Amino acid sequence: MRTVTEHARVIADLLVPTPVEATTLTESLGLVLGEDLRAPLDLPPFANSAMDGYAVRAADVAALPATLPVSQDIPAGRTDVGPLTPGTAARIMTGAPLPPGAEVIVPVERTDGGADRVRIDSAPAPGIHIRTIGEDVHRGDVVLPAGTVIGAAQIGVAAALGYADLPVRRPLRVLVLSTGTELVAPGRPLAPGQIYESNAPMLAAAFTAIGAWATIEHFVVDEVAALRAGLDRAAAGTDLIVTSGGVSAGAYEVVKDALTGQGVEFAKVAMQPGMPQGAGRYGDIPVVTLPGNPVSSYVSFEVFLRPAARAAMGHPDITRPTVTAPLSAPLDSPAGKRQFRRGHLNAVEGTVAAWGGPGSHLLAWLAGADCMLVIPEDVTHLDAGDPVEAWLLG
Ligand SMILES: Nc1nc2c(c(=O)[nH]1)N[C@H]1C(S)=C(S)[C@@H](COP(=O)(O)OP(=O)(O)OC[C@H]3O[C@@H](n4cnc5c(N)ncnc54)[C@H](O)[C@@H]3O)O[C@H]1N2
Ligand code: MOO
Numbered sequence: 001m002r003t004v005t006e007h008a009r010v011i012a013d014l015l016v017p018t019p020v021e022a023t024t025l026t027e028s029l030g031l032v033l034g035e036d037l038r039a040p041l042d043l044p045p046f047a048n049s050a051m052d053g054y055a056v057r058a059a060d061v062a063a064l065p066a067t068l069p070v071s072q073d074i075p076a077g078r079t080d081v082g083p084l085t086p087g088t089a090a091r092i093m094t095g096a097p098l099p100p101g102a103e104v105i106v107p108v109e110r111t112d113g114g115a116d117r118v119r120i121d122s123a124p125a126p127g128i129h130i131r132t133i134g135e136d137v138h139r140g141d142v143v144l145p146a147g148t149v150i151g152a153a154q155i156g157v158a159a160a161l162g163y164a165d166l167p168v169r170r171p172l173r174v175l176v177l178s179t180g181t182e183l184v185a186p187g188r189p190l191a192p193g194q195i196y197e198s199n200a201p202m203l204a205a206a207f208t209a210i211g212a213w214a215t216i217e218h219f220v221v222d223e224v225a226a227l228r229a230g231l232d233r234a235a236a237g238t239d240l241i242v243t244s245g246g247v248s249a250g251a252y253e254v255v256k257d258a259l260t261g262q263g264v265e266f267a268k269v270a271m272q273p274g275m276p277q278g279a280g281r282y283g284d285i286p287v288v289t290l291p292g293n294p295v296s297s298y299v300s301f302e303v304f305l306r307p308a309a310r311a312a313m314g315h316p317d318i319t320r321p322t323v324t325a326p327l328s329a330p331l332d333s334p335a336g337k338r339q340f341r342r343g344h345l346n347a348v349e350g351t352v353a354a355w356g357g358p359g360s361h362l363l364a365w366l367a368g369a370d371c372m373l374v375i376p377e378d379v380t381h382l383d384a385g386d387p388v389e390a391w392l393l394g
Pocket of ligand 2: 271
């Protein structure tokens with residue numbers, strides 16, 4: 001049997017980093033910078049006022065109160081500001097360029113607010129309320145290093161620097177294909193013996209949630225020709241194919257039947273759920289074949305695909321945030337397998353507990369879980385109070 005770590009390595013090695021592409025700011029959200037982003041200009045790009053008020057020379061407010069004629073009006077956006085005439089004040093608004101020669105910004109509250117002449121009652125020291133050139137960013141500086149995950153603030157600073165698009169790693173293009181003659185699309189009538197198809201929407205959503213582009217190829221019946229046709233229809237332009245179902249030990253194991261000896265290796269992995277797995281290539285395209293049981297599929301995504309896909313998209317941090325917390329109730333685990341149990345974190349008590357049983361068909365319990373408990377291969381029993389690792393989902 002293959003270890004979890006060995007199979008994780010096989011899957012990680014299948015994927016190569018996605019290319020770095022110029023992408024609009026909006027579409028860059030959640031993606032990762034593929035190159036350092038340098039500042040093409042200073043921020044602020046010019047000295048400007050941080051207050052609505054008056055710009056004056058220091059010598060003109062040495063003795064207070066002082067009344068000065070207003071020689072200029074400078075709202076934000078003026079592009080033709082001339083030097084400040086000595087012995088005068090410029091009325092200036094927040095963000096407006098400082099007139100050359102101005103040294104003191106007097107907030108309007110410290111004056112009589114005059115438009116033609118202004119009486120200045122008191123004044124701050126020179127430099128106060130003045131935003132200097134490059135105070136935030138110097139031209140040429142690396143503002144966002146390669147590997148930065150683009151969030152709202154990163155989009156903000158990139159826009160402030162004039163970038164309309166960013167060099168980010170493109171999302172991984174993933175094709176999700178479920179197999180199973182018993183499957184019916186949600187929304188259609190269900191005959192006895194049939195079930196609704198849940199793996200493809202779940203897996204596609206899991207990929208979308210990490211910033212990948214997931215498409216669903218209509219699920220196929222358990223026939224090799226149907227699977228090959230589905231793969232051929234959809235494979236072009238795909239970085240990764242993920243199938244679910246048809247990989248265990250029975251008859252009608254369509255994925256195994258179609259892909260064994262065709263570049264995909266099937267293996268039992270020492271984990272529960274998620275034991276039957278496969279990985280390889282279909283033509284040139286990486287393929288990962290997940291077990292059909294819904295919880296097995298999802299757990300396999302968390303353990304193998306999420307980290308590999310995030311690494312391919314350049315994420316510096318590929319694992320879920322993890323805590324180690326005491327169990328609030330005992331649990332058992334199979335010998336020789338790493339068990340992944342749906343879990344629940346009690347944030348008040350600081351404890352975790354298994355959430356539902358270990359059965360890999362218990363999907364509603366997965367939906368109610370907020371963490372995944374990881375019980376090592378050599379542990380068969382844990383008592384209440386024993387520490388256990390929990391991956392925080394969410
Ligand atoms: N004799 C053995 N039987 C099984 C073994 C084994 O080692 N020996 N392994 C079991 C384990 S563990 C798993 S996990 C499953 C994996 O089976 P498959 O990958 O071949 O999946 P299927 O048989 O196609 O389906 C399993 C189960 O999941 C339901 N399913 C499948 N696809 C979907 C879907 N897209 N949406 C919702 N539900 C789905 C399917 O109806 C079955 O109930 O094999 C065990 N058996
Ligand atoms: O691998 Mo199976 O997931 O134990 O049901």
